[in-house]
Amino acid sequence: MKNNPQNLLRFTAAERANHWLVAICFVLVALSGLVFFYPAFYPLSQLFGGGVWARILHPFIGLLLFAAFGLMFVKFRDLNRITATDREWLRHTRELLNGDEQGLPEAGKFNGGQKLLFWLLVACVALLLLSGIVIWRAYFSPLFPLWLIRLAAVVHAAAGAGMIALILGHIYMGIWTSESMAGMLYGQVRRPWARLHHRAWFRQMTGDDQ
């Protein structure tokens, strides 16, 4: 995409860097996490230098992810307040998936789906962190009772699986909705795109109240 002065600034460089840091961490943490999740994924441990390295690296990457995600959380917390409009938006998910955005209420910088994703991810990351500490055998597990470790193992697996599913969805939406990647890659989006998908934000950015 050409660097058109008409384009709107969607994410600053810092925000993009933050996002991609989270993304990279996620990929690593998900791939290494899958190693322990189910035998079919065990070969993924080769990507990390073997099972032992996967076991060693996974929690540290997880901590990095938590830190990076924390920054995003602080930054985007307010923008992700779910409003009545968002709830209305969410009721039109089926139309959206059919590519029909006509009936949808106007979305701000983030639409209802993105906001929901945001909060679900917050929940997953929090659960993963807390349960992850409990099952981190090298440093913390001996401090906790066995029943809690067992519970944490279940929570961690569930939250991890949920998060993977959410991110798979997130990635697909990014691919399917053409040009949306541009916002996160180059920071800029074309006005027509913004007007189509995030009209409220478009107006806010351009002063155009059409």
Next chain:
Amino acid sequence: MQVTRRQFFKFCAGGVGGSSAALLGLSTGEALAEEVRAFKLTRTTEVRNTCPYCSVGCGIIMSSLGDRAKNVTTTIIHIEGDADHPVNRGTLCPKGASLLDFIHSPNRLHYPEYRAPGSSEWKRISWDEALGRIARLMKQDRDANFVARTPDGLTVNRWLTTGFLAASAASNETGYLTNKMLRSLGAVALDNQARV
């Protein structure tokens, strides 16, 4: 939740089919029989002995490194009960089962030592120095204090001023030699652990 193996395979098949990882073709090798720690006594040399602690006299088998070939310095690496022994039938108590750590204790003595009067440390000396000096001290004492006859004229030939304690775990052969030697010196201040 119980999952039968059949169900399990079904789930697996689904999981594998859906996972990109398996498509990468990376799979770890799966052995039909696994490596276990190799049996450590396969070619050690076995020597039969008797536990030196209590008086049950359990038979033990000491396994030592190497086959006693010329170029090998042998060392015992394992001790366990002698299954043929009629009393212990292969069993050993916690003391017998730990004999390896007794014979290889860090507190085993390796060379003769001497502590001078008033000194607060040991000095290493040679066997010749040690035995020479002890023999000299014993002779001095014996020559000075040997009682050949009592004042009332009885022949007694006894030496009272140096005492001896015989080991409780020394072999009969050592004990016999010790007694034979000491009685020739006229020693009577001689005892062993039997009283204690």
Next chain:
Amino acid sequence: MASLATTFGRGAMTNHWVDIKNADVVVIMGGNAAEAHPCGFKWVTEAKAHNNATLIVVDPRFTRSAAVADYYAPIRSGSDIAFLGGLINYLLSNDKIQHEYVKRFTDATFLVNDGYRFEGGLFSGYDPATHAYDKASWAYQKGPDGFVVTDDTLQHPRCVFNLLKQHYSRYTAEMVARVTGTPREQFLKVCELIAATSAPDKTTTFMYALGWTQHSVGTQMIRTTAMVQLLLGNIGMAGGGINALRGHSNIQGLTDLGLLSNMLPGYLTLAGDKEQDFKTFLDKRAFKPLRPGQMSYWQNYPAFHVSLMKSWYGDAATRDNNWCYDWLPKLDKVYDVLQVFELMHQGKLNGYVAQGFNPLAAFPDKAKISRALANLKFLVVIDPLATETSEFWKNFGEFNEVNPAAIKTEVFRLPSGCFAEEDGSLVNSSRLLQWHYKGEDPPGEAKGDAEIIAGLFLKLRELYRTEGGAFPDPIRNLTWPYRIPASPSAEELAREFNGKALDNVTDPKDPTKVLAKAGEQLAGFAQLRDDGSTACGCWIFSGAWTQVGNMMARRDNSDPSGLGNTPNWAFAWPANRRIIYNRASCDAAGKPWDPRRTVIAWNAKATQWQGMDVPDMRPDAAPEQNVGPFIMNPEGVARLFGVDKLADGPFPEHYEPFETPLGTNPLHPAVVSNPAARLFKDDREALGSAKEFPYIATTYRLTEHFHFWTKHARLNAILQPEQFVEIGEELAKEKGIRSGDQVTVSSKRGHIKAVAVVTKRLKALVVDGKLLHTVGIPIHWGFKGVAKNGYLANTLTPFVGDATTQTPEFKTFLVTIEKA
């Protein structure tokens, strides 16, 4: 052991480890076999599992033996004679004795000298000035034929049986409960279980160890049991007997080899200094039979003695010089370890050699031992390990507060090899000589013990050869026929103590028949002669290395009888007998009391005693000849009445420990403790009273450790790393002590600090109306080793010894305990 020798004739375990499986009742008292002899204890579990046996444990502590017992009764430490005396009374008053056995095989029918008395706690002949008895009155009545007068009807008031009854009639169940603290019902339950084996085909076996020997009345505790077993008819029987469990691997062997002040190999004895005449010396020891037809095996004493002297002095020993009789030292008194350390403490000893022994830890009253060692001019320690004794002069803080500069003793420490680094033989508790082989070289410059002794002797001999000196003849002439004089081999020494023919040995019945040609190894002690034609270093070991070879290394473990006898495994003294006194397993006619457990039986056709064991009897002595089964006793029978063999009385009597928690003796308040015990003047002053030290203390071993050796072995240190003492819950509550607290335990002689283990297994007992607590003190820790350093437990123990054996009273003394 003295007690068993006094009663039966030989001082050793009567049966053997595997034979315990044949018992109907097993009593563990005065010992803790599960912990101290676990692999022997297996035969108790086998008896339970396969012979339906009942296991009874009587002990002050609920031990790991008690953990698997069918019946446990607590007892106050040191009161065992009261318990066992009560048992004798129970057996006699309930008529639970094996009548035939008692009549035929004991001295029950023998009449006792009229002078013998027991009054007010003292036997006749006591001299308060010397604390000793004149034992002349403790004798049998003899007829004009020189034989003892007997009364087969057991009616005569002076017969042993009636004196026995009379003596123990005072030991009622009430008195037992009052003295021992064992609740009356529990005492009676134990009596009842044991009494059931008075049936001829039932046996009880007793297992004891240092829990009996280490008392000022230790010998008599064991003797009481020996008497119980005679009344029950259990000696000589498979599954019966008294199993004296020796504490060390070769204590039996070293005792057999005479490494005691007054002994020579094979229970031959040194002469006293009054015994200047050789013939009198021999006659006194070659006992003449006290009843017609008895074997009185010690009649062969001259053959054993002369053969020993030939073995030691070879050609120098001749009939003309009384086989070098004068060369043997003569005693003015017995120099047992307590006596020696007393002399050392008085500064009367100059040198001391401790071979494989740790006296600083092993003898009572560590402070006294330490002061005594500091009086020496030189101390030689020969040991595989760095022992406390070898570093008694070194300061180890609170564990050994000494000033090295003030200690002028020269100390030598010579590294010796251990069992794994030598060939040789050990004698286990059941008299079994087993050969072992070297597995590796000793570490560094360490040498085998025999090599060290030889090295020292050769240096001395060289000095005496070149310089002369006091009475050098025995030193110069001692036989030293070893191929490498500086390193005699185990084989050479074993062949020497087995004995060999110096001249042809012929059959006394047929002088043309040569039993052993000159130079050959002897087949057994029956071939020994008193004419100098045989040499034998230890007659009871004769048969261990015969012309056939090394019998101690035999490894045929077949058990044809199924009773666990394995007659072709190694070699048991005497003459490879596994159950001694086995003639007593048959009735007067030579038929086994219990055919299921036939040890031997008389085969009238073959006119021989035959069976799974070597008969302890002249093989052709037909039952009608009435040859008694206790062939070492001139009586031919076993002694219920101990005659003059023990220092403190022919019948065991309960005396309080020297540190008594009662301050009195309920049986006779005027005589509280053993009047004939070994106690030196200074040590009497170091005794504490119950006022100051109100709790009974007892020391003992734990199964995880062996004495002061295994604290040097990492594995054992892992299993029991740190010093502790055990107390009951009641005492803990009283003192505010919780499990895991540090506590200080003090006696009159010193204090130790240790971790407290508070347990239900040590219950307070009501004794003579008082509630008494016991403090349990495991030994095993010290200031050298890989385990956590600790105090030597003998810091606390009193310097008191048994009257006959002088064994120290480690098992009962008084302490107090406080939270540290």
Next chain:
Amino acid sequence: MALQSLDIKRRSATTTPSAGIRSTPELAKLIDVSKCIGCKACQAACMEWNDLRDDIGTTAGTYDNPRDLTEHSWTVMRFAEVEPEPGRLEWLIRKDGCMHCADPGCLKACPAPGAVVQYHNGIVDFHEEHCIGCGYCVTGCPFNIPRLSRADAKVYKCTLCADRVAVGLEPACVKTCPTGAIMFGTKTDMLKQAAGRITDLKRRGFAKAGVYDPKGVGGTHVIYLLQHADRPELYSDLPDNPSISPMVSLWKGAVKPLTSLAFGMIAVGAFFHYLVKGPNRVPEEREQEVDQ
């Protein structure tokens, strides 16, 4: 060394069957608590055979030493002074260690292929070379047995001396046990031996004597003979009816393959959605609107 006597029955984190056509006898170790004198010979023999040396610890007021299982102490004696009836003291001493469950929680929980294996003879063994040190086996075990080493981050536990059993010997603890409280043989024989002991114990007044071979874990290959089989908790808290925790079953059960399937479904679904609906582009007409 491939050892046919140790054919593998099950292998951790492995979804295909192991070689399983040979039939080797099922073995078991019987621990007869009524014969145990708590001498710890088994602890010593275990460390000696396996070349392990635990730390020299301290005494905490009991005979238990080392105080708990560690990576060096694969078995420990647990001492309990109990009075099942008032005034009747019993000292119940239990040898603790791996039970070699037929349905092992450790194996179920382990994510590393081949780090935990179960042989056809019943032994459950850890193969440290495959272990990744996650400690999930600790979480999975209903008896709290595996211990993670600080030194090498591998888990260790009793192997039932697989190296000895493989060459036809009994485990080191079995061989050394002075009183025969530990026995070894086929499970059938051990149950028979136990039955005989139960008769004897009942005769000696232990009416509730019995075998501890908990069904919750499919039975075990280390079985106890208890004097009070109705009250396993008397024996230093031996679990009454142990089973793999439902949490562990949930965590390691069918949910995971189903979830994995779900991931696949999401991916496949997305792909077809894209195929069917096409990309969500900004339509031409909407382009113009902004330009105006």
